[in-house]
Amino acid sequence: MSTVVYGPEYWLVTLVYWMLAACFVAPPSEFVHGGLTVQNLLSSYLGSEEMNFIYYHIRRTTATAIIHSFIPLGYYFIIGFAIQDLHLYHLHRASFYWKIYLAASLIIPFCVCLLAYFWSLKKWNNHPIAKNLGYLGNGDSWRAVASSIDVEFRRINKFTSGVPGRRLYVTDSWIIQTAAYHLNVAHQRDMHLTLSGAEEHEISPESFQGVQFLNITVDSINEHVQSFVIRLNSLEYGDLKEKLQAPVRNAREIVIHQSLGDRFLLAFKEQIDKNARFNVAQDVELDSCIGCMLVPANTKLQKLCDQPEEGECKQCYCRPLWCIDCMGKWFASRQDQQKPELWLSGKAPCPMCRATFCVLDVSRIG
Ligand SMILES: [Zn+2]
Ligand SMILES: [Zn+2]
Ligand SMILES: [Zn+2]
Structure with a gap:
């Protein structure tokens, strides 16, 4: 040679x-x-992830293993x-x-x-995915578990993050992470989440800003479910927490860089908690918030600030229709997006009657 x-x-x-x-x-x-990617090359064989989530990933992981071999x-x-x-x-x-x-x-x-x-x-x-789902069913077959995941996956209210090959989905009762050859699935009911680490990067190629990635360890009390780590941009953390039923433990007291919207929402709520509350009679049933339909309406606009009556802020006579998160998001959306430092001192119109209000005019109910 x-x-x-x-x-x-x-x-x-x-x-x-x-x-x-x-x-x-x-x-x-x-x-x-x-x-x-394998997904894109074989999209016609794999079928629709949206319609048959579990079968799609069973086929995808199998095809991926074969092609890579x-x-x-x-x-x-x-x-x-x-x-x-x-x-x-x-x-x-x-x-x-x-x-x-x-x-x-x-x-x-x-x-x-x-x-x-x-x-x-x-x-x-x-298939290993089928075997894993079998352990999650509390006696039900893996196919029953698969169809329950499929049903929830089709809902639009799921949380999604990450690139196609490595994606995190949180549905009403499941947390799912895809990987090349397998799928991590845990039921929200039996898992503990721990913020296990954070990495900061000066510049992300996607946004040209400093970014922080959080690692969250998912442990399940179900001994057959392996622990796994999910990784996401800290700006998505607020949305993730909204979908989770259990709190995320932050034992190492990691400082999370929240999105501007989340930080504003915190400050907004802090101010509202200082405002006078609005009392309604005990027997009055409050409707769901018309913004998110998830929680009962829990805010009322009433002119409390000491601006003169003929000033900008006006009395609103609408029924309580919004929750505090939706009201805060609405308020933020009406501010100058370039000047977040002025948001708390800004004004917004009532979403229904257009009466102008400021943060001092928002009351919690009860
Ligand atoms: Zn709402
Ligand atoms: Zn109004
Ligand atoms: Zn006001």
Whole structure:
């Protein structure tokens, strides 16, 4: 074997091949946006994630494992084509080591295909995702659990974060994280969340601002469910918490960089708590907030500030219709977005009657 065969050309092809392979296996966001991922390549075989979430991911993880298992074999053919002197296409002239490499790169996909076949038996009963769901059903079959997840996944109120290959979904009762070969699923009822770490990056390529990523460990009291870590931008933390039933423990007292909206909402609520409350009779049933429909309306606009009656703030005669979060978001949306420092001293019209109010004119009910 001459050393010329393993010259710069050989190393260049090798480097490029394995770099591309790595990008394909763990795609950076450029690849995801460019569409070169298993999901995109096989979208017609995989079906709709929206309609059949669990079956989609069973097929996706299986297809991903099979496709990735062919990467070593692909290298054999590419390098054999690029460096003809290796004689890889004429097996009797190829070196012993390349023969071993070829054997190994044939055995790997063979085993993976065999495993995939085993998974697919009895309509995927043997797939690891199916096995995992079986532990979550409290006696129900994994298919019952899968359809309950599918139903919740179709609702539009789920929380979504992350890139397609590694995405976090929080539905009304489930927390789900996708990964290349598996799916982490935990029921909201039996999990503990702990803020386990934070990383700060000066500049994110997406936003050109400093960003903070939070790592949250999800532990389940169900012994069959493995713990997993979810990672998200701190600006999404407020939205995530809204979807969670359990609190996130922050034992290490990590300082979370919240979004401007979340920080304003805190200050807004702090001020409202200092304002006089608005009393309604005990027997009055309050409607759901017409902004979010999730909680009863719990605010009333009443002119309390000491501006003169003919000044800008006016009395509002509307019934309580909004919750404090929606009122705060509405108030923030009516302010100059470039000058957040002035938001608390700003004014907004009542969403219904357009009477102007300031933060001093918002009362909690009761
Ligand atoms: Zn609301
Ligand atoms: Zn009004
Ligand atoms: Zn006022």
